[in-house]
Structures are given as C-alpha cells and as structure tokens.
Amino acid sequence: MTHKLDRRPILRMNGIGNEILVLDLRGSDIVLEPQEARAIARQPGLKFDQLMVLHDPRGEGADAAMRIYNIDGSLSAACGNGTRCVAYALARNGGPERLLLETDAGPVRSRREAETVFTIDMGRPRLAAREIPLSRDVADTTAVMVEPKVQGAPNFFCAVNMGNPHAVFFVPDAAAVDLETLGPALERHPLFPERANISFAQLLTGETILLRVWERGTGVTRACGSAACATVVAAARTGRAGRKAVVKLPGGDLAIAWGEDDHVLMTGPVEFEFETELDASMFEECAA
Numbered sequence: 001m002t003h004k005l006d007r008r009p010i011l012r013m014n015g016i017g018n019e020i021l022v023l024d025l026r027g028s029d030i031v032l033e034p035q036e037a038r039a040i041a042r043q044p045g046l047k048f049d050q051l052m053v054l055h056d057p058r059g060e061g062a063d064a065a066m067r068i069y070n071i072d073g074s075l076s077a078a079c080g081n082g083t084r085c086v087a088y089a090l091a092r093n094g095g096p097e098r099l100l101l102e103t104d105a106g107p108v109r110s111r112r113e114a115e116t117v118f119t120i121d122m123g124r125p126r127l128a129a130r131e132i133p134l135s136r137d138v139a140d141t142t143a144v145m146v147e148p149k150v151q152g153a154p155n156f157f158c159a160v161n162m163g164n165p166h167a168v169f170f171v172p173d174a175a176a177v178d179l180e181t182l183g184p185a186l187e188r189h190p191l192f193p194e195r196a197n198i199s200f201a202q203l204l205t206g207e208t209i210l211l212r213v214w215e216r217g218t219g220v221t222r223a224c225g226s227a228a229c230a231t232v233v234a235a236a237r238t239g240r241a242g243r244k245a246v247v248k249l250p251g252g253d254l255a256i257a258w259g260e261d262d263h264v265l266m267t268g269p270v271e272f273e274f275e276t277e278l279d280a281s282m283f284e285e286c287a288a
C-alpha cells in the first residue's frame, strides 16, 4: 500500500514541554486531512500538542506557509512554541536564521538568538469582541463576564486574540485551579463561537507571571506560547504588570515583550528530540 505521506521525514521537538511535530511538505501539493493528523498522533512516540505543517508560501520573500493542527485535527492560526520549533527545523544544517512565515492570521517573523533559542514576532494582539471572537458584543474585553456562569470558574476574564482566541483568568493561586474540569467547560462556553484557549494566570511580581493553560483542541499542555503572549497583554491592559514579563509555565519560562509598535515578541528555547519517517501503515484506518 502506498500513501501520499509515505517516507516523509517528520521531526519531533518540544518548546518548553509543548509537544511539537514539524512536517515539511514544501514542494508538494499535499494537504493533510484532519483524520490524518489524528492518525499521526496515535503513533507511538508521535503524540503531539501541535503538528506544524510547512507548505510553499504564497507571497514573495516568505520562507513557508504554516498550517497548524491540534491533536483533535482542528486548525489554529497561531502557535508560539511550535513556531520556534519550525525556526529551529529550518535553521539547522546551515539554513536561514531569520524567517518570514505565512499563517492564516498574517505574517510571523522569527530570528535565532542562540543555538536553540528563538524570538518570534507574534504580531499585534486583537482586542475587539468580534476579533476574539466573542458571541456577545462587549465593549470592554478586559473584564468579560462569564455568563452563563461556570461552577468553580472566576466570573471575569480578559479576552485577547493572538492569531487564536484566548481567555485569561487572573487567579490568586494557579496551582489550585481544577484545569481538567474548568478547561473543557470554558473552551466550549457559548461565549466563544470558535472555542478558546483557557489560561489561569497568577501574578508573582509585576514582571513575573505563573501560567497554566488548557488549549483549545488539545487539552492541558506543559506550555502555550500564544497564551503567554495573551497573558502579558491582558496583565498590561489591566494594570497588573508591565509590558515586559517572564511567564513561567509548567514546562519552562518564556520572555514576553509587548512593544511600543504593538507587536508581541516571545523568546524561548526549543529542544530537538528525534527525526523519523511517516509510513503508509499509519494511515490505513483513514482510508477505510
């Protein structure tokens, strides 16, 4: 049996514990179906939080276009940790140290800071209710009321779109939050027509924030880069912290800076784990 993805190399990496696969399909017109992404996630050692697939760019000067799959096969237009992994994947073996990547949320730039440390320009946060998107037209997205209420959840959150939708709840003790229960209930709350990534943030100092995240389409992860960006934007908008902060996630730290030009920069490390190949047998169930 043959399959369009047979013998395609795939890299397994992580960005501070966010489990990432990178699949470079440039030079082909192959598009991965959601069920094929889910089939890859079922392979031993290939379970991922996000699968970053590279395609030929549409525009001049861009290095690649990215399609980003969650473990449930749904697509996200942004993934900070995965974008650092892509930057490493293309820079290794003497490739470019600066990239321009196309996403459905607009262009994203990366630059190498050290062997395995990269800064990603995640672009401008979008803050209007229809841009998050929220299903209610609230004027102030810094304090959106959870209505209908969710038992055990705080009543208010700050909404930020970083290319993907985020709800940030500030709590006194992030470790005490029941993420497995509140995460799914809030991800699919009627306020979010496209679902949302759900963050619980605890201010440690004016420039250090502890963060735990339930990711849309994936669940609990050890880190989420776009959520770290959304959290610093939310903290700055509400006067809780400055525009530069270190966000401490279960898998490690990210340095976030919301610049005067409105762009959010995220700096952090990546770890290369292994390279392997896809093979046709992985997709047998998809064909059935």
Ligand SMILES: N[C@H](CCC[C@H](N)C(=O)O)C(=O)O
Pocket (backbone or CB within 6 Å): 018, 049, 050, 070, 075, 076, 077, 078, 079, 080, 081, 082, 164, 165, 197, 215, 216, 217, 218, 223, 224, 225, 226, 227
């Ligand atoms: N882990 C990613 C975000 C994944 C977001 C995805 N779960 C969605 O928006 O559907 C990050 O580092 O930014």
